[in-house]
Amino acid sequence: MRQIQTKIAHHTAELDAHPFFAFLRDTEIGPSERLAFAPALSHFVMTFADLYRFVLRDEPARDEYQKLVNAHTYEDGGHWKWFLADLGHLGHDPQVTFSDALRFLWSEETIQIRLLSYHMCQLGLGASSIHKLVLVQCIEATGSVMLKSIAPVGKSLALRGGKPLVYFGAHHLNTESEHTLEQDGAQHIVDALEVEPALGRELSALVDRTFALFTATATEMLAFVRTPRPIARAASQ
Numbered sequence: 001m002r003q004i005q006t007k008i009a010h011h012t013a014e015l016d017a018h019p020f021f022a023f024l025r026d027t028e029i030g031p032s033e034r035l036a037f038a039p040a041l042s043h044f045v046m047t048f049a050d051l052y053r054f055v056l057r058d059e060p061a062r063d064e065y066q067k068l069v070n071a072h073t074y075e076d077g078g079h080w081k082w083f084l085a086d087l088g089h090l091g092h093d094p095q096v097t098f099s100d101a102l103r104f105l106w107s108e109e110t111i112q113i114r115l116l117s118y119h120m121c122q123l124g125l126g127a128s129s130i131h132k133l134v135l136v137q138c139i140e141a142t143g144s145v146m147l148k149s150i151a152p153v154g155k156s157l158a159l160r161g162g163k164p165l166v167y168f169g170a171h172h173l174n175t176e177s178e179h180t181l182e183q184d185g186a187q188h189i190v191d192a193l194e195v196e197p198a199l200g201r202e203l204s205a206l207v208d209r210t211f212a213l214f215t216a217t218a219t220e221m222l223a224f225v226r227t228p229r230p231i232a233r234a235a236s237q
Helices: 002-016 019-024 038-056 064-076 080-089 098-105 108-124 129-159 170-176 184-191 197-226 231-236
Strands: none
Touching (some): 002 129, 002 184, 002 197, 019 197, 038 064, 038 098, 038 108, 038 129, 064 129, 064 184, 108 197, 129 170, 129 197
């Protein structure tokens, strides 16, 4: 299992070097401009709640690995509430009608984000507890890259007179270190797991697939922020 953890770390470093995250860390660009991608992320954030509640959670847990997954789904499953609040703080609520918002979420500009949602559900439905555990670890690793990049942006926006952000702020980042999966006991369980070669190949492919999907999403979000336009206009095209 440690080989799988090493692969996750390798992919995480590669994702962190993606131009989208360099864009988020570029302090020469205003914080509002750097957070312009936020509405485009809506489909995944809202699906994420269902992914954790209905796909990855399995009660009663069949083994200690599923117990770790279940604990994590409760810890992370309600973050969509922070996201919706931040969209309001960022001024997106008065911009579009409900029908235009739906057109935007299912527009050509957000294809990879929707595919990310669908494939995460595909990878998790009916999966073994070990597959789910590795999937959650991949999601956490990609989320860590995002949160470390956006938390300073949210802070910068607040210092400029904007409302404090939670999902896109330091609070979200800080809560990640408190998760069950980050505790020494949980890490020991994962590190001590020995897997057969066939299962190891499956888990390795799962890691590759998950990071490929998140990388495609990062590329799409970068394109989104480089060609900013009102959501209502984007939805009509």
